[in-house]
Amino acid sequence: MSDFVTAFAPASIGNVGVGFDMLGLALAGVGDRVVARRTDGDRVTIAEVRGIDGEVHPFLSTNADENTASIAAQALLDAHGGDGSVELKVHKGVPLQSGMGSSAASAVAAVVATNALLDSPLEVEALLPFAVEGEKFASGSLHMDNVAPSLLGGLILCPEVLLPDVVRLPIPDGVSAVLLHPEDLHVDTAQARRSLAKGISMQQWLEQQGLLAAFVSACASGDIELMSKTLRDVIIEPQRSASVVCFDAVTAAATKAGALGSSLSGSGPSIFALCRDEDARNAASAMEQACRVQGIGCQSWVSPMNAPGAHIET
Ligand code: HSE
Secondary structure (H helix, E strand, O other), X not given: OOOEEEEEEEEEEEOOOOOOOOEXXXXXXXXXXXXXXXXXXXXXXXXXXXXXXXXXXXXXOOOOOOOHHHHHHHHHHHHHOOOOEEEEEEXXXXXXXXXXXXXXHHHHHXXXXXXHOOOOOOOHHHHHHHHHHHHHHHHOOOOOOOHHHHHHEOEEEOOHHHOOOOEEOOOOOOEXXXXXXXXXXXXXXXXXXXXXXXXXXHHHHHHHHXXXXXXXXXXXXOOHHHHHHHXXXXXXXXXXXXXXXXXXXXXXXXXXXXXXXXXEOOOOOOEEEEEEHHHHHHHHHHHXXXXXXXXXXXXXXXEEOXXXXXXXXX
């Protein structure tokens, strides 16, 4: 085995609209890379953090106590490490504060790369609790709806009560995800979580439970009409969408282009839509156009719903 490896971990769509903190979808075509190298030290170190432009990242810390990648890798080594440690190079591909699971992608890529350097690497599913440690540092709370799909790929149901287990959901044929990132807007997830109402009504609970149960059932049976009816968030989206100025215009454009449904990706500002495969490209263009009309620069991705999870690159 070589002394260093590179791992890629994809971006992800947290919540998938209907399942706050417990449903997540991997997104193909965008992610973070972490290069891990064996060292003789006793703690994980970070040699560099580079941004999307390849330059030294202006904000992210190389202090190993303050970076999701090193925190996650250290948690893995504390449990299974043996002698020596690792040095990490983090290459960001996922924009920060985008609602695309940026901190999760770094944490996941770090544990996957570090794991590959262990004398007895763990099964990929066993890495989830360690990746979650990095995410906890970034968002101030334990939620796995970005870490789990980034690690495992596809559509994952990951309620905290099941940790360390998660449920891989069946993917209906013929459905793609569109992700629109409004580049000029930023949402701090920890702050967005602190701002949420502390309680909900019984009526809201009943509605959202019903929607989530029916959405999961629709995925299992491949019932695209039922997916469309149930891809809704009556609790979190109404509290967050007003701060994303392009939200109404972009979701209206997605609906007009035939999307099955749309909502915030994670805590936003990114907005995702699920679409029939044949509508996805048009929906992405329409969503981009609607965003730009608001004077907001943006980028979009179209991804199959069964996007692969993290992996080692050769
Ligand atoms: N479930 C998390 C939230 C995802 O909505 O706060 C954050 O990306």
